[in-house]
Amino acid sequence: MGKIKLLPPNLSNKIAAGEVVERPASIIKELIENSIDSGAKTITITFEDGGKRLIRITDDGCGMTEEDLMMAFQRHATSKIATVDDLMNIRTMGFRGEALASIASVAKIEAKTALQGSTEGHFLRIDGGEIQTSQKVISVPGTTFTIKNLFFNIPARRKFLRSKSAETRHILNVIKKFTIAYPEVSFLVFDESERVLVYPIQTLQERLEEIFGKRTFSTLIPVENKIGEVQITGFVEKPELVRKSFGEQHLLLNKRSVTSRVLNKAVFSAYGSLISKGDYPLFVISLEMPATEFDINVHPAKLEVKFAEEQEIFDAIYKTIREVFTSDMAIPSMHETSLKPAHRTKIKPNQFTLDHQKPFLFKEAPTNKHLESPTFVKPQAPTQSRLNLTENMSDDEFEEEVISKAQEPETPKQVHNSMSGKFWQVHNTYIFSQIKSGLVIIDQHVAHERILYEKALRCFDDFTLPSQKLLFPQTVQLSKEDYLILLEILPWLEKIGFEIKNYGDNSILLEGIPADVRLQDEASILVKMLEFYKENEFKESDVKKNVAASFACHSAIKAGDKLTEDEMRVLVDELFGTEFPYFCPHGRPIVINLSTKELGKKFHRT
Amino acid sequence: MRFIVRTSELVKVVQSLSSVVPSKTTLEILNNILFVLEGNMLKLTATDTEIFQTFNLEVDGVESGAMTVPAKILSSFLREINDEVITFNATGVRISLETKHGKFQISGEGAENFPLNPEVENEVRLEIEPETFKKAVDKVSFAVSTDTLRHALRGVFVEVSPEGVNFVATDGTKLSKYLAKDAKFAGEKSVILPLKALTAILRTMEISESSEFYIAKHHLIWKSENSELYSRIIEEQYPDYKRVIPNDNDKKLTVNVTELASSLRRILILSNSETHQVRMDLTENTLQVITEDAQMGSYGQETIDCNYTNEEMEIGFNATLLLDTLKRIDTLNVTLNLKHPTGAVLLEPENNDEAKDKFLMIAMPIRISSD
Ligand SMILES: Nc1ncnc2c1ncn2[C@@H]1O[C@H](COP(=O)(O)OP(=O)(O)OP(=O)(O)O)[C@@H](O)[C@H]1O
Numbered sequence: 001m002g003k004i005k006l007l008p009p010n011l012s013n014k015i016a017a018g019e020v021v022e023r024p025a026s027i028i029k030e031l032i033e034n035s036i037d038s039g040a041k042t043i044t045i046t047f048e049d050g051g052k053r054l055i056r057i058t059d060d061g062c063g064m065t066e067e068d069l070m071m072a073f074q075r076h077a078t079s080k081i082a083t084v085d086d087l088m089n090i091r092t093m094g095f096r097g098e099a100l101a102s103i104a105s106v107a108k109i110e111a112k113t114a115l116q117g118s119t120e121g122h123f124l125r126i127d128g129g130e131i132q133t134s135q136k137v138i139s140v141p142g143t144t145f146t147i148k149n150l151f152f153n154i155p156a157r158r159k160f161l162r163s164k165s166a167e168t169r170h171i172l173n174v175i176k177k178f179t180i181a182y183p184e185v186s187f188l189v190f191d192e193s194e195r196v197l198v199y200p201i202q203t204l205q206e207r208l209e210e211i212f213g214k215r216t217f218s219t220l221i222p223v224e225n226k227i228g229e230v231q232i233t234g235f236v237e238k239p240e241l242v243r244k245s246f247g248e249q250h251l252l253l254n255k256r257s258v259t260s261r262v263l264n265k266a267v268f269s270a271y272g273s274l275i276s277k278g279d280y281p282l283f284v285i286s287l288e289m290p291a292t293e294f295d296i297n298v299h300p301a302k303l304e305v306k307f308a309e310e311q312e313i314f315d316a317i318y319k320t321i322r323e324v325f326t327s328d329m330a331i332p333s334m335h336e337t338s339l340k341p342a343h344r345t346k347i348k349p350n351q352f353t354l355d356h357q358k359p360f361l362f363k364e365a366p367t368n369k370h371l372e373s374p375t376f377v378k379p380q381a382p383t384q385s386r387l388n389l390t391e392n393m394s395d396d397e398f399e400e401e402v403i404s405k406a407q408e409p410e411t412p413k414q415v416h417n418s419m420s421g422k423f424w425q426v427h428n429t430y431i432f433s434q435i436k437s438g439l440v441i442i443d444q445h446v447a448h449e450r451i452l453y454e455k456a457l458r459c460f461d462d463f464t465l466p467s468q469k470l471l472f473p474q475t476v477q478l479s480k481e482d483y484l485i486l487l488e489i490l491p492w493l494e495k496i497g498f499e500i501k502n503y504g505d506n507s508i509l510l511e512g513i514p515a516d517v518r519l520q521d522e523a524s525i526l527v528k529m530l531e532f533y534k535e536n537e538f539k540e541s542d543v544k545k546n547v548a549a550s551f552a553c554h555s556a557i558k559a560g561d562k563l564t565e566d567e568m569r570v571l572v573d574e575l576f577g578t579e580f581p582y583f584c585p586h587g588r589p590i591v592i593n594l595s596t597k598e599l600g601k602k603f604h605r606t
Numbered sequence: 607m608r609f610i611v612r613t614s615e616l617v618k619v620v621q622s623l624s625s626v627v628p629s630k631t632t633l634e635i636l637n638n639i640l641f642v643l644e645g646n647m648l649k650l651t652a653t654d655t656e657i658f659q660t661f662n663l664e665v666d667g668v669e670s671g672a673m674t675v676p677a678k679i680l681s682s683f684l685r686e687i688n689d690e691v692i693t694f695n696a697t698g699v700r701i702s703l704e705t706k707h708g709k710f711q712i713s714g715e716g717a718e719n720f721p722l723n724p725e726v727e728n729e730v731r732l733e734i735e736p737e738t739f740k741k742a743v744d745k746v747s748f749a750v751s752t753d754t755l756r757h758a759l760r761g762v763f764v765e766v767s768p769e770g771v772n773f774v775a776t777d778g779t780k781l782s783k784y785l786a787k788d789a790k791f792a793g794e795k796s797v798i799l800p801l802k803a804l805t806a807i808l809r810t811m812e813i814s815e816s817s818e819f820y821i822a823k824h825h826l827i828w829k830s831e832n833s834e835l836y837s838r839i840i841e842e843q844y845p846d847y848k849r850v851i852p853n854d855n856d857k858k859l860t861v862n863v864t865e866l867a868s869s870l871r872r873i874l875i876l877s878n879s880e881t882h883q884v885r886m887d888l889t890e891n892t893l894q895v896i897t898e899d900a901q902m903g904s905y906g907q908e909t910i911d912c913n914y915t916n917e918e919m920e921i922g923f924n925a926t927l928l929l930d931t932l933k934r935i936d937t938l939n940v941t942l943n944l945k946h947p948t949g950a951v952l953l954e955p956e957n958n959d960e961a962k963d964k965f966l967m968i969a970m971p972i973r974i975s976s977d
């Protein structure tokens with residue numbers, strides 16, 4: 001008798017049912033899972049036209065007998081679980097016996113498989129759920145699935161597939177998650193005939209270095225801890241290097257990429273006030289724990305997870321990462337100064353952990369204040385002013401005083417004209433100026449963002465903005481995904497003033513930058529722009545607007561940049577020359593008016 | 607601690623040290639200057655923890671001791687006093703100052719928490735004439751990057767070469783290089799010296815005789831007859847700047863420096879306030895400097911005589927950048943060696959090859975906006 005069996009109804013009923021195949025990337029996800037479950041050491045993935053025309057996955061796993069191959073396409077047929085108890089202790093990627101059946105119903109599928117140690121295999125062709133061909137063939141051990149013409153029989157769904165490049169990116173995203181989770185498996189990926197990824201068998205560190213690039217990898221600190229039966233490993237971005245950008249966040253549970261509010265919250269709480277609101281650090285956190293302690297059978301996509309002991313998991317992760325941060329900070333960085341030990345730091349590596357010996361309740365989730373012990377002195381780091389800033393002067397403090405545009409009768413033009421012409425910079429972040437009715441406070445970053453945004457949009461329509469050539473052109477190695485985006489938006493970037501040469505092989509040469517942008521690490525601006533663009537793509541479908549917003553966000557002067565009075569004047573003049581001087585492209589306010597009346601009230605001058 | 611000193615002598619030292627005191631710091635004590643009196647020798651130290659500077663001042667010592675004094679208050683106070691004799695008296699954290707007109711009191715802090723001078727290893731002397739050092743730093747420091755993220759570029763690269771010692775600075779759009787032919791350095795590695803330390807040294811050289819320079823494993827050390835300065839060096843990889851110095855720029859434009867600079871200054875006012883974009887149109891022996899800011903409706907154009915015999919060319923620049931470089935040229939004329947409108951431009955003073963030291967700069971052009 002074969003390994004694959006039909007699940008009894010009392011068990012199949014307990015499995016979260018729903019759509020399995022949404023887009024080409026979902027097929028790839030299911031097939032890679034199957035290959036991994038089969039014990040493969042090498043997985044080769046080929047796709048054409050963003051997976052819409054063809055997907056092929058070859059593995060060197062255990063293979064199937066003819067009997068099992070015939071069973072594999074049945075709904076609720078699986079070799080991975082057999083009893084209700086098994087469902088409580090899932091150790092494989094698959095368990096529903098759903099995937100192949102679902103795929104076979106929406107595409108043409110071919111399968112060729114041979115057991116390990118044998119070259120006698122079997123070939124099967126299924127079309128719209130009907131077996132067309134079934135025959136013995138000579139085959140290398142392992143299994144190959146070929147999926148053609150996705151949704152050929154459901155035109156309505158075919159229509160909803162996105163552009164080739166968008167689907168390609170979805171696919172690469174899915175593949176990336178597996179390549180992170182399985183460094184011990186070699187992956188080969190071909191887009192049509194172009195080889196886009198080649199990962200040999202590696203250690204996690206080697207794999208991550210390759211995926212994120214050496215530069216980014218060097219901003220990560222390793223995390224490793226075992227608490228009870230929970231093993232935590234991974235890498236987190238150094239808090240002081242986290243900038244307003246969208247770093248990728250990868251959570252792995254027993255090597256399965258999952259989403260989980262609890263896990264996410266634990267990591268972010270560990271960052272706490274070391275980063276500011278809106279910062280998205282890059283991290284990879286991998287948990288290994290007994291499968292009986294969580295439930296992955298929550299959603300058909302096998303993405304969501306429920307923990308039996310949420311609180312314990314939260315504490316474990318929180319504590320582990322927090323400790324890494326505190327001990328990392330105690331070590332002076334290269335640019336740190338050589339103070340006498342007494343001055344260097346007042347942090348003892350375990351100072352933070354003392355308070356947390358007994359687990360606190362989840363409801364009383366840690367507030368940052370609770371965490372920062374009073375003696376905590378952050379070593380002087382370049383980012384410090386930025387960090388302090390958000391602590392000292394939060395938006396909330398101003399909330400009461402904020403008078404929105406609607407309540408303020410003056411038009412932007414009137415406000416601008418009545419400015420005293422003197423400017424003060426506070427915390428190297430806000431510009432203050434006196435106006436007739438009181439005073440205005442301008443957030444320099446968002447102000448510049450608005451200016452650059454409108455300027456970019458304007459230039460897209462006709463002229464090209466000047467480009468400052470760089471003395472040291474920079475080669476930037478991108479991920480395939482970022483590279484594809486870059487090529488897509490290259491014409492727009494050139495209009496703004498970037499000069500970029502395509503080197504092929506996912507790398508580019510940056511030769512010039514917009515002439516009005518402050519000189520800084522140009523390569524990283526570009527990379528951050530691409531990240532922003534990706535993230536924003538789902539909210540902003542207009543390519544031009546998205547490019548403009550990405551450019552504006554990452555090229556604008558930052559909070560913490562010192563400005564001369566002349567620079568402030570130029571900034572303010574340009575801001576009031578824009579179409580919407582009061583709100584930045586993301587809708588954040590740029591200008592706050594504080595009227596003398598309001599001030600009078602504050603000082604009880606009525 | 608108790609001593610008597612002439613304010614005219616003290617004020618110079620305190621002012622010089624004040625520039626080392628950090629403008630913003632989380633370590634309160636760094637706002638102070640350390641006073642250590644032993645016999646008649648008063649030793650004053652200020653540090654931002656990167657730079658340590660010490661002065662030795664001969665005073666009339668009454669009672670030896672140590673104390674730290676707030677730098678800001680002290681230097682403002684001393685500035686308001688004409689040359690007088692002042693008595694310093696420190697007990698506990700209280701410092702009283704007495705002149706013939708009055709009594710003043712400020713509060714300081716004990717000396718025990720003040721950071722110690724760094725320990726340096728393997729110092730090797732950098733043999734260079736103080737005047738040459740001054741000139742080299744003067745010629746290159748404007749090109750040092752202010753980008754906080756690019757540590758390597760935030761200093762002056764001092765590099766030993768067969769012809770002498772090179773001083774190099776760049777921010778990625780301009781580069782300045784001064785070759786001090788007579789200078790010698792026996793150390794094996796080239797180093798990056800932070801700008802703040804160099805400026806502090808240059809400032810102190812004004813009030814201090816005889817200068818000696820040493821480079822140690824992690825530090826730059828400067829010693830004069832009455833002062834010592836230690837600064838950490840920037841331990842980063844300096845970019846391979848030699849690769850970007852053009853050597854086949856065969857189109858030579860020679861023009862009067864003052865004429866070009868004053869023209870640029872006028873044109874700058876009318877240029878776009880963010881890009882400062884100007885265009886130079888080169889035709890036979892004429893140079894036209896043009897700017898246009900469509901948005902503001904401003905336009906400017908000037909014609910200057912020059913020496914140029916190559917094919918016609920249009921090249922764009924950030925006027926501020928170009929002016930910055932011209933400021934460093936001491937000769938009557940400057941030569942711009944060009945290749946093509948988007949390639950690096952090499953600037954040289956007149957008779958550069960015969961000069962005592964060799965000085966050159968590079969300016970990167972702007973690709974001008976187009977419709
Ligand atoms: N690449 C492969 N190598 C060997 N056996 C495979 C392979 N792919 C599928 N199988 C077999 O086919 C069965 C059905 O696969 P299918 O993906 O439909 O279900 P599953 O993996 O058991 O559960 P799920 O629906 O959660 O993926 C598997 O249980 C496995 O025995």
Ligand SMILES: [Mg+2]
Nearest residue numbers: 033034094099
């Ligand atoms: Mg499966």
